[in-house]
Amino acid sequence: MRILITGGAGFIGSNLARAALVEPAVKEVTVLDDLSVGLRDNLTRLDVEVVEGSILDPAALDAAMAGREAVVHLAALPSVPRSLRDPVASHHANATGTLLVLEAARRHDVAHLLVASSSSVYGMNPTLPKTELTWTRPMSPYAASKLATEAYALAHQASFGLPTLALRFFNVYGPGQRHDHAYAAVIPRFVHAALRGEPALVHGDGTQSRDFTYVGTVCAVILDALRRRVHHPHPVNLAFGARASLLEVLDDLAGLLGRRVDREHAPPRPGDVAHSLADTATLQALFPGISPVDRRDGLRATVEWMARRLAVEPVASR
Numbered sequence: 267m268r269i270l271i272t273g274g275a276g277f278i279g280s281n282l283a284r285a286a287l288v289e290p291a292v293k294e295v296t297v298l299d300d301l302s303v304g305l306r307d308n309l310t311r312l313d314v315e316v317v318e319g320s321i322l323d324p325a326a327l328d329a330a331m332a333g334r335e336a337v338v339h340l341a342a343l344p345s346v347p348r349s350l351r352d353p354v355a356s357h358h359a360n361a362t363g364t365l366l367v368l369e370a371a372r373r374h375d376v377a378h379l380l381v382a383s384s385s386s387v388y389g390m391n392p393t394l395p396k397t398e399l400t401w402t403r404p405m406s407p408y409a410a411s412k413l414a415t416e417a418y419a420l421a422h423q424a425s426f427g428l429p430t431l432a433l434r435f436f437n438v439y440g441p442g443q444r445h446d447h448a449y450a451a452v453i454p455r456f457v458h459a460a461l462r463g464e465p466a467l468v469h470g471d472g473t474q475s476r477d478f479t480y481v482g483t484v485c486a487v488i489l490d491a492l493r494r495r496v497h498h499p500h501p502v503n504l505a506f507g508a509r510a511s512l513l514e515v516l517d518d519l520a521g522l523l524g525r526r527v528d529r530e531h532a533p534p535r536p537g538d539v540a541h542s543l544a545d546t547a548t549l550q551a552l553f554p555g556i557s558p559v560d561r562r563d564g565l566r567a568t569v570e571w572m573a574r575r576l577a578v579e580p581v582a583s584r
């Protein structure tokens with residue numbers, strides 16, 4: 267199968283490209299990325315075709331999608347704070363961009379499409395765990411744009427019969443995730459601070475919790491979906507019901523590094539939800555063969571990757 271990964275120069279996309287190259291069912295990998303956040307370096311030494319362009323440009327989409335059987339649509343402007351600063355940009359990339367990807371998929375008779383939605387769509391819904399059929403109430407423009415992403419994708423499936431899987435990712439982390447831009451996610455920021463011996467910046471009191479999911483597990487689910495052309499009429503949570511608070515993550519890091527990790531607190535950020543935990547029944551029914559990488563193992567791999575980048579010796583003797 268020949269696949270296109272939009273946003274393939276980003277964190278999840280480049281991990282997926284690497285994993286897809288050793289997947290027997292995948293014959294060719296193309297990436298479409300405008301390199302606004304993703305890095306070409308993430309794809310060096312990988313045998314992938316890179317089309318530099320925007321999903322907002324139908325001509326770039328046509329160039330990248332012609333002849334592809336499957337599309338994994340990851341390109342987006344992620345991040346809640348970014349969307350608070352520029353809601354229109356988030357809407358263009360995430361909502362309009364998805365619609366343009368779907369229309370290109372129709373033009374090119376793509377046989378299977380996966381899109382990345384987000385646990386942030388649950389927003390104000392306080393119920394834990396989050397089941398896919400409970401109500402959504404986005405608390406940020408980013409979350410609203412991700413609700414549009416999944417809604418357009420599933421509406422296209424219903425309207426035009428394009429087999430589609432809309433996965434709600436829950437706080438993905440792992441090697442390749444940037445700590446060094448204004449909208450970096452919490453785990454790479456924590457790991458970077460811990461390795462540098464600097465205090466980790468915690469928004470709020472740190473008791474807020476997330477269903478952290480290792481990027482290798484996310485890639486395993488996507489590849490299994492591609493292999494078996496898994497599609498579903500409803501969004502599907504991609505997480506395994508293993509919630510941890512930010513304070514627990516810092517404790518894990520201290521344990522891995524064998525030293526204390528200090529922290530500094532800042533006010534909670536608007537748009538952030540307090541707790542997040544996935545109901546996993548649908549995921550497990552669709553992907554019975556996949557078990558998640560344990561959080562401590564995932565954190566260890568993340569610490570080792572970032573330490574190599576920073577060229578410091580991180581992990582205390584095991």
Ligand code: NAD
Binds near residue numbers: 299303304
């Ligand atoms: P990322 O920012 O590392 O990757 C996104 C990629 O999309 C980047 O390489 C960026 O350059 C590219 N991009 C942005 N706008 C584009 C455009 N107009 N045209 C082409 N490319 C464009 O983010 P990620 O963490 O790898 O996230 C991948 C997907 O997963 C996103 O859709 C995100 O919303 C979703 N998601 C991620 C998480 C997470 O925890 N990382 C959680 C929920 C959902």
